[in-house]
Amino acid sequence: NNFIPFYFFVDVYHEGLQYYVIRSIGGNLILLLPVGLLFPLLFKKLNNVKRILLTGFFISLFIELAQLSISVYIRSVYRSFDVDDLILNTLGTVIGYWLFFILSMFYKRVTYRFKSNTSINIE
Structure with missing residues (x-):
């Protein structure tokens, strides 16, 4: 179990396992990224950064x-509690929400331009 933020990554990095550190950070960021990206589309109440952060x-x-x-139940180390995973998964959710926000602004801009350029002029 790791309860000290980023202690494991620093330790593993110094042992020459940089690939593992990068893979672990990337995987944890990506794991909950879809929550931040898709939940605001599915649940209107989650369309703000504070709520999506708490959800993640x-x-x-x-x-x-x-x-x-x-x-604890199987009395063996199946998977361990890792505070780094908690931090990085939450950050991944926020990154997903940031992507949602950017894509929704882009979508609104494109649809606004499309609507303004396709007006029908009947004489």
């Missing part, structure tokens, strides 16, 4: 606690 945090916390609970 609690989904990630649930995953980490489930891993810890399974390890």
Whole structure:
């Protein structure tokens, strides 16, 4: 179990396993990115950064606690609770929301231009 933020990454990096660190960071960022990108489309109440951040945090916390609970239940290290995963998954959710926000602004701009250029002039 890792309860100290980024301690594991620094330790592994110094052991020469930079690929593992990059892969782990990337995987954790990508894991909940779809939550930030798609949940605002599915749930109108999640269309603000604070709510999506909390949603990502609690989904990630649930995953980490489930891993810890399974390890305790089977009395073996199945998966461990990792605060880095919690932080990076939450950040991935925020990045997903940021992409949603940018894409929605782009969509609104394109549809506005399309609507203004396709007006029918009947004489």
